Amino acid sequence: MNDYKILIVEDDKKMNEGLQLVMKKQGYAADSVDSGEKALKKIKRVEYDLVISDMRLPGIDGMEVLRAMKQYDANIMFIIITAYGQVDTAVSAMKQGAEDYIAKPFDMQELRVIVKKTLEKRALYIDSARLQNQLQEKYRFKNIIGKSEAMMTVFKMIASVKDSKTTVLIRGETGTGKELVARAIHFNSGKAKKPYLPVNCAALNENLLASELFGHVKGAFTGAITDKKGIFQAADGGTIFLDEIGDIGMGLQQAFLRVLENGEIQPVGSFERKKVSVRIIAATNNDLETMIKENSFRKDLYYRLNVVTIELPPLRERRRDIGILARHFLVRHLNDNNKTIESISSKALSLMESYDWPGNVRELENIIERAILFETSREITAKSLPPALHTAQSNRCGEVCGKDIESLEQLSKNHILQVLEMTGGNKTQASKLLGIDRSTLWRMMRRLDMN
Numbered sequence: 493m494n495d496y497k498i499l500i501v502e503d504d505k506k507m508n509e510g511l512q513l514v515m516k517k518q519g520y521a522a523d524s525v526d527s528g529e530k531a532l533k534k535i536k537r538v539e540y541d542l543v544i545s546d547m548r549l550p551g552i553d554g555m556e557v558l559r560a561m562k563q564y565d566a567n568i569m570f571i572i573i574t575a576y577g578q579v580d581t582a583v584s585a586m587k588q589g590a591e592d593y594i595a596k597p598f599d600m601q602e603l604r605v606i607v608k609k610t611l612e613k614r615a616l617y618i619d620s621a622r623l624q625n626q627l628q629e630k631y632r633f634k635n636i637i638g639k640s641e642a643m644m645t646v647f648k649m650i651a652s653v654k655d656s657k658t659t660v661l662i663r664g665e666t667g668t669g670k671e672l673v674a675r676a677i678h679f680n681s682g683k684a685k686k687p688y689l690p691v692n693c694a695a696l697n698e699n700l701l702a703s704e705l706f707g708h709v710k711g712a713f714t715g716a717i718t719d720k721k722g723i724f725q726a727a728d729g730g731t732i733f734l735d736e737i738g739d740i741g742m743g744l745q746q747a748f749l750r751v752l753e754n755g756e757i758q759p760v761g762s763f764e765r766k767k768v769s770v771r772i773i774a775a776t777n778n779d780l781e782t783m784i785k786e787n788s789f790r791k792d793l794y795y796r797l798n799v800v801t802i803e804l805p806p807l808r809e810r811r812r813d814i815g816i817l818a819r820h821f822l823v824r825h826l827n828d829n830n831k832t833i834e835s836i837s838s839k840a841l842s843l844m845e846s847y848d849w850p851g852n853v854r855e856l857e858n859i860i861e862r863a864i865l866f867e868t869s870r871e872i873t874a875k876s877l878p879p880a881l882h883t884a885q886s887n888r889c890g891e892v893c894g895k896d897i898e899s900l901e902q903l904s905k906n907h908i909l910q911v912l913e914m915t916g917g918n919k920t921q922a923s924k925l926l927g928i929d930r931s932t933l934w935r936m937m938r939r940l941d942m943n
């Protein structure tokens with residue numbers, strides 16, 4: 493038994509059974525269907541190496557099956573069976589990408605030879621695809637999806653810094669995957685079994701954060717009844733992820749500088765300094781350069797953090813990733829539901845590809861999750877996407893047709909208003925639908941003068 497899977501598309505029952513039998517005797521796994529429509533459904537569920545299809549079929553004909561299959565998987569092999577004397581059909585099928593043809597009536601030995609030859613070609617394709625995959629695998633990280641040039645650069649950066657001790661600064665808009673990248677660096681490094689401790693610097697006030705990070709000694713402040721070790725000591729030998737580093741005050745910036753320069757921490761209330769060996773990965777979506785000019789971020793800390801910077805581009809600048817990300821989230825979230833949704837319609841995909849994604853990948857994930865809930869058919873259709881995506885496309889048309897162009901600010905404002913209307917003014921729900929944090933929504937509303 494070899495590993496090849498063959499799909500036979502033939503409406504003549506006798507012929508169908510005969511072909512199946514011959515292929516099975518050769519050791520191939522063979523399935524069969526009696527129409528083109530069924531064949532197209534089937535290839536979405538099973539990965540076939542070769543399709544042998546009759547040209548004349550009820551419903552869509554062999555040529556259409558060929559076209560659709562090659563569109564779905566360019567490497568699938570295709571042999572078309574033509575009626576006696578229909579050389580023209582055979583030639584056009586080959587032009588459309590069929591590997592070979594066989595004319596009725598044929599003898600099974602002839603078919604066996606053609607099938608063998610075609611599958612040898614398939615093996616070559618697989619080998620070169622495997623090689624290509626291995627190359628990509630080298631730079632691929634579990635759970636980080638992307639095929640755009642920009643993401644390839646990110647993968648290479650992760651690969652080249654993961655095993656060093658270098659401080660890494662990850663920058664990018666909200667929802668672009670900064671935390672995901674931080675985790676990939678740690679969990680693909682030699683430190684994977686050591687602790688990885690993420691700290692959200694924006695979540696605590698400065699004093700509390702200092703004591704959480706560096707620990708404190710007994711009596712350092714009211715309530716400090718015993719000595720307490722901080723996160724830096726707990727993470728010794730591993731990685732600390734300082735998220736939202738742009739949001740820390742000047743006092744803490746000084747303390748971070750000390751860790752980065754000398755590997756030393758000073759527990760709150762203590763004069764003693766302690767050595768720690770921790771790799772620091774920091775992330776921010778703030779404009780640190782402007783903050784330096786405004787004296788709210790230390791220049792020396794900036795230089796210490798900025799040894800290696802990984803920039804995560806916004807999703808609208810890598811639209812090639814939208815399709816695979818959407819499919820990835822569809823598969824992931826289907827597992828939580830009892831639904832059978834096999835694909836995303838081309839209209840829905842085109843709406844997604846035209847939208848600007850202010851909440852980036854997080855927003856895309858939320859929209860797919862929401863679409864799964866609303867969808868009643870077997871594919872995600874445009875109608876289960878939120879109004880914002882439809883508006884985006886009509887606005888794009890406005891642009892092209894030379895109508896009034898709304899400013900991005902106005903667009904954001906309208907969009908937020910629309911979503912708030914949908915949620916009856918509930919900001920927590922609205923921020924979830926928009927794919928941003930509640931605090932980001934507040935900030936945007938303030939900036940857009942919406943309060």
Ligand SMILES: Nc1ncnc2c1ncn2[C@@H]1O[C@H](COP(=O)(O)OP(=O)(O)OP(=O)(O)O)[C@@H](O)[C@H]1O
Binds near residue numbers: 635636637664673853
């Ligand atoms: N390339 C990607 N592949 C798969 N999932 C992704 C990708 N990028 C982001 N995500 C998913 O999107 C969500 C947001 O990612 P993450 O939390 O890393 O973003 P972030 O940049 O840290 O955002 P914020 O600035 O708001 O904290 C997560 O659920 C994450 O798993």
Ligand SMILES: [Mg+2]
Binds near residue numbers: 735
């Ligand atoms: Mg984050």
